[in-house]
Amino acid sequence: AQKITQTQPGMFVQEKEAVTLDCTYDTSDQSYGLFWYKQPSSGEMIFLIYQGSYDEQNATEGRYSLNFQKARKSANLVISASQLGDSAMYFCAMRENSGGSNYKLTFGKGTLLTVNP
Amino acid sequence: EAGVTQFPSHSVIEKGQTVTLRCDPISGHDNLYWYRRVMGKEIKFLLHFVKESKQDESGMPNNRFLAERTGGTYSTLKVQPAELEDSGVYFCASSQARVGVLDFGPGTRLLVL
Numbered sequence: 001a002q003k004i005t006q007t008q009p010g011m012f013v014q015e016k017e018a019v020t021l022d023c024t025y026d027t028s029d030q031s032y033g034l035f036w037y038k039q040p041s042s043g044e045m046i047f048l049i050y051q052g053s054y055d056e057q058n059a060t061e062g063r064y065s066l067n068f069q070k071a072r073k074s075a076n077l078v079i080s081a082s083q084l085g086d087s088a089m090y091f092c093a094m095r096e097n098s099g100g101s102n103y104k105l106t107f108g109k110g111t112l113l114t115v116n117p
Numbered sequence: 118e119a120g121v122t123q124f125p126s127h128s129v130i131e132k133g134q135t136v137t138l139r140c141d142p143i144s145g146h147d148n149l150y151w152y153r154r155v156m157g158k159e160i161k162f163l164l165h166f167v168k169e170s171k172q173d174e175s176g177m178p179n180n181r182f183l184a185e186r187t188g189g190t191y192s193t194l195k196v197q198p199a200e201l202e203d204s205g206v207y208f209c210a211s212s213q214a215r216v217g218v219l220d221f222g223p224g225t226r227l228l229v230l
Binding site: 046047104105107108109 | 152158159160162165173176206210218219220221222224
Protein backbone atom coordinates (compact mmCIF):
# COMPACT_ATOMS: atom_id res chain seq x y z
CA ALA A 1 0.00 0.00 0.00
CA GLN A 2 1.13 3.51 -0.70
CA LYS A 3 1.67 6.05 1.99
CA ILE A 4 2.61 9.71 1.99
CA THR A 5 3.97 11.27 5.17
CA GLN A 6 4.15 14.97 5.82
CA THR A 7 5.63 15.36 9.28
CA GLN A 8 5.17 19.13 9.61
CA PRO A 9 1.57 20.05 10.47
CA GLY A 10 2.57 23.72 10.39
CA MET A 11 5.52 25.81 9.30
CA PHE A 12 6.40 29.48 9.64
CA VAL A 13 8.76 31.43 7.41
CA GLN A 14 9.75 35.05 7.08
CA GLU A 15 8.87 36.81 3.87
CA LYS A 16 11.65 36.57 1.26
CA GLU A 17 13.26 33.57 2.94
CA ALA A 18 13.31 30.03 1.59
CA VAL A 19 11.37 27.19 3.18
CA THR A 20 11.40 23.41 2.77
CA LEU A 21 8.28 21.33 3.24
CA ASP A 22 8.98 17.68 3.91
CA CYS A 23 7.41 14.71 2.20
CA THR A 24 8.37 11.06 2.40
CA TYR A 25 6.64 8.26 0.58
CA ASP A 26 6.42 4.53 0.65
CA THR A 27 5.80 2.42 -2.41
CA SER A 28 6.92 -0.85 -3.89
CA ASP A 29 6.34 0.41 -7.43
CA GLN A 30 9.34 1.25 -9.61
CA SER A 31 7.36 3.75 -11.65
CA TYR A 32 5.45 6.48 -9.88
CA GLY A 33 4.82 10.21 -9.90
CA LEU A 34 5.03 12.77 -7.12
CA PHE A 35 3.00 15.96 -6.97
CA TRP A 36 2.69 19.02 -4.81
CA TYR A 37 -0.56 20.95 -4.59
CA LYS A 38 -1.30 24.22 -2.82
CA GLN A 39 -4.62 24.93 -1.17
CA PRO A 40 -5.11 28.57 -0.17
CA SER A 41 -7.84 29.62 2.23
CA SER A 42 -10.23 30.00 -0.70
CA GLY A 43 -10.22 26.21 -0.98
CA GLU A 44 -9.15 25.41 -4.52
CA MET A 45 -6.33 22.94 -5.12
CA ILE A 46 -3.57 24.42 -7.26
CA PHE A 47 -1.01 22.18 -8.95
CA LEU A 48 2.55 23.32 -8.27
CA ILE A 49 5.09 20.77 -9.43
CA TYR A 50 5.54 17.19 -10.62
CA GLN A 51 8.42 14.70 -10.41
CA GLY A 52 8.48 11.36 -12.18
CA SER A 53 10.34 8.50 -10.53
CA TYR A 54 12.60 8.11 -13.54
CA ASP A 55 13.38 11.80 -13.89
CA GLU A 56 17.06 12.30 -13.21
CA GLN A 57 16.86 16.02 -12.62
CA ASN A 58 14.93 17.66 -9.82
CA ALA A 59 11.81 19.40 -11.08
CA THR A 60 11.64 23.18 -10.92
CA GLU A 61 8.78 25.59 -11.60
CA GLY A 62 9.62 29.20 -10.96
CA ARG A 63 10.14 29.63 -7.22
CA TYR A 64 9.22 26.02 -6.56
CA SER A 65 11.66 23.14 -6.72
CA LEU A 66 11.32 19.54 -5.72
CA ASN A 67 14.24 17.99 -3.87
CA PHE A 68 13.87 14.38 -5.01
CA GLN A 69 15.96 11.83 -3.15
CA LYS A 70 14.86 8.49 -4.48
CA ALA A 71 16.98 6.30 -2.19
CA ARG A 72 15.54 8.08 0.83
CA LYS A 73 12.05 8.12 -0.71
CA SER A 74 11.70 11.81 -0.08
CA ALA A 75 10.24 14.55 -2.27
CA ASN A 76 10.59 17.79 -0.37
CA LEU A 77 9.18 21.02 -1.76
CA VAL A 78 11.45 24.05 -1.63
CA ILE A 79 9.89 27.49 -1.97
CA SER A 80 12.42 30.23 -2.53
CA ALA A 81 11.88 33.89 -1.73
CA SER A 82 8.61 33.31 0.16
CA GLN A 83 5.77 35.72 -0.46
CA LEU A 84 2.76 36.50 1.71
CA GLY A 85 0.58 34.85 -0.90
CA ASP A 86 2.38 31.56 -0.32
CA SER A 87 0.52 31.17 2.97
CA ALA A 88 -1.61 28.09 2.38
CA MET A 89 -1.94 24.36 2.99
CA TYR A 90 0.47 22.28 0.92
CA PHE A 91 -0.22 18.69 -0.02
CA CYS A 92 2.23 16.10 -1.26
CA ALA A 93 0.72 13.31 -3.36
CA MET A 94 1.82 10.21 -5.22
CA ARG A 95 0.39 8.42 -8.21
CA GLU A 96 1.31 4.84 -8.93
CA ASN A 97 1.99 3.95 -12.54
CA SER A 98 1.77 0.23 -12.24
CA GLY A 99 -0.48 -0.16 -15.24
CA GLY A 100 -4.05 -1.24 -15.33
CA SER A 101 -6.73 1.27 -14.62
CA ASN A 102 -5.61 2.66 -11.32
CA TYR A 103 -4.25 6.18 -11.56
CA LYS A 104 -5.52 7.58 -8.30
CA LEU A 105 -3.48 9.94 -6.14
CA THR A 106 -2.58 9.22 -2.54
CA PHE A 107 -2.24 12.39 -0.46
CA GLY A 108 -0.43 13.33 2.71
CA LYS A 109 -2.17 15.17 5.52
CA GLY A 110 -0.72 18.49 4.44
CA THR A 111 1.46 21.22 5.90
CA LEU A 112 0.03 24.63 6.75
CA LEU A 113 2.58 27.27 5.76
CA THR A 114 2.37 30.75 7.19
CA VAL A 115 4.54 33.48 5.73
CA ASN A 116 5.21 36.32 8.14
CA PRO A 117 5.84 39.88 6.94
CA GLU B 118 -10.32 28.06 -20.60
CA ALA B 119 -12.75 27.50 -17.75
CA GLY B 120 -11.51 25.34 -14.92
CA VAL B 121 -13.25 22.52 -13.09
CA THR B 122 -16.42 23.81 -11.49
CA GLN B 123 -18.42 22.31 -8.66
CA PHE B 124 -21.87 23.02 -7.36
CA PRO B 125 -22.90 23.79 -4.70
CA SER B 126 -19.94 25.35 -2.95
CA HIS B 127 -21.50 24.58 0.44
CA SER B 128 -24.30 22.32 1.60
CA VAL B 129 -25.74 21.87 5.05
CA ILE B 130 -28.21 19.01 5.45
CA GLU B 131 -29.65 16.90 8.20
CA LYS B 132 -28.79 13.29 8.77
CA GLY B 133 -30.94 11.08 6.61
CA GLN B 134 -31.44 13.61 3.85
CA THR B 135 -30.15 13.31 0.31
CA VAL B 136 -27.58 15.57 -1.29
CA THR B 137 -26.37 15.65 -4.88
CA LEU B 138 -23.06 17.24 -5.77
CA ARG B 139 -22.23 18.24 -9.32
CA CYS B 140 -18.92 18.55 -11.11
CA ASP B 141 -18.25 20.03 -14.54
CA PRO B 142 -14.78 19.05 -15.73
CA ILE B 143 -12.62 21.01 -18.10
CA SER B 144 -13.97 20.59 -21.62
CA GLY B 145 -12.27 17.74 -23.41
CA HIS B 146 -11.05 16.02 -20.26
CA ASP B 147 -12.11 12.40 -20.48
CA ASN B 148 -10.84 11.53 -17.00
CA LEU B 149 -12.88 12.68 -14.03
CA TYR B 150 -12.12 11.92 -10.39
CA TRP B 151 -13.90 12.42 -7.09
CA TYR B 152 -11.92 12.86 -3.88
CA ARG B 153 -12.99 13.62 -0.33
CA ARG B 154 -11.32 15.19 2.68
CA VAL B 155 -12.89 14.47 6.02
CA MET B 156 -11.89 16.91 8.77
CA GLY B 157 -8.33 16.32 9.92
CA LYS B 158 -7.72 13.42 7.58
CA GLU B 159 -6.02 12.98 4.25
CA ILE B 160 -7.67 13.66 0.95
CA LYS B 161 -8.97 10.27 -0.17
CA PHE B 162 -9.75 8.96 -3.63
CA LEU B 163 -13.37 7.98 -4.23
CA LEU B 164 -13.64 7.06 -7.88
CA HIS B 165 -12.45 7.60 -11.43
CA PHE B 166 -14.44 7.94 -14.63
CA VAL B 167 -13.11 7.62 -18.13
CA LYS B 168 -15.75 9.30 -20.22
CA GLU B 169 -18.99 7.79 -18.94
CA SER B 170 -17.48 4.57 -17.63
CA LYS B 171 -16.48 3.97 -14.04
CA GLN B 172 -12.85 2.94 -14.22
CA ASP B 173 -12.20 2.55 -10.53
CA GLU B 174 -14.67 3.00 -7.69
CA SER B 175 -12.63 1.29 -5.02
CA GLY B 176 -12.65 4.37 -2.80
CA MET B 177 -16.42 4.71 -2.51
CA PRO B 178 -17.14 4.24 1.20
CA ASN B 179 -20.42 2.37 0.91
CA ASN B 180 -23.56 1.97 -1.16
CA ARG B 181 -25.03 5.22 0.12
CA PHE B 182 -22.79 6.93 -2.43
CA LEU B 183 -23.72 6.88 -6.10
CA ALA B 184 -21.73 8.59 -8.83
CA GLU B 185 -22.81 9.06 -12.41
CA ARG B 186 -21.41 10.67 -15.51
CA THR B 187 -24.05 10.53 -18.15
CA GLY B 188 -22.80 11.35 -21.62
CA GLY B 189 -19.25 11.63 -20.42
CA THR B 190 -19.56 15.30 -19.54
CA TYR B 191 -20.56 16.46 -16.07
CA SER B 192 -20.72 14.12 -13.10
CA THR B 193 -22.94 13.90 -10.05
CA LEU B 194 -22.25 12.35 -6.69
CA LYS B 195 -25.31 11.52 -4.65
CA VAL B 196 -25.27 10.68 -0.97
CA GLN B 197 -28.45 8.98 0.19
CA PRO B 198 -29.12 8.91 3.09
CA ALA B 199 -26.42 11.19 4.45
CA GLU B 200 -24.73 10.33 7.74
CA LEU B 201 -22.75 12.54 10.11
CA GLU B 202 -19.44 11.00 9.01
CA ASP B 203 -20.07 12.09 5.44
CA SER B 204 -19.23 15.67 6.38
CA GLY B 205 -16.17 16.99 4.62
CA VAL B 206 -14.96 18.61 1.45
CA TYR B 207 -15.68 16.80 -1.80
CA PHE B 208 -13.29 17.59 -4.61
CA CYS B 209 -13.70 16.84 -8.26
CA ALA B 210 -10.72 16.74 -10.59
CA SER B 211 -10.22 16.12 -14.28
CA SER B 212 -7.36 15.39 -16.62
CA GLN B 213 -6.93 15.02 -20.33
CA ALA B 214 -4.60 12.06 -20.16
CA ARG B 215 -4.67 9.21 -17.71
CA VAL B 216 -1.25 10.14 -16.41
CA GLY B 217 -1.73 13.85 -16.68
CA VAL B 218 -1.80 16.41 -13.94
CA LEU B 219 -5.15 16.60 -12.23
CA ASP B 220 -6.96 19.92 -12.35
CA PHE B 221 -9.04 20.23 -9.21
CA GLY B 222 -12.27 22.07 -8.66
CA PRO B 223 -12.86 24.35 -5.66
CA GLY B 224 -14.65 21.63 -3.73
CA THR B 225 -18.07 21.29 -2.12
CA ARG B 226 -18.15 21.65 1.64
CA LEU B 227 -20.75 19.27 3.01
CA LEU B 228 -21.95 19.45 6.57
CA VAL B 229 -24.33 16.80 7.85
CA LEU B 230 -26.07 17.72 11.11
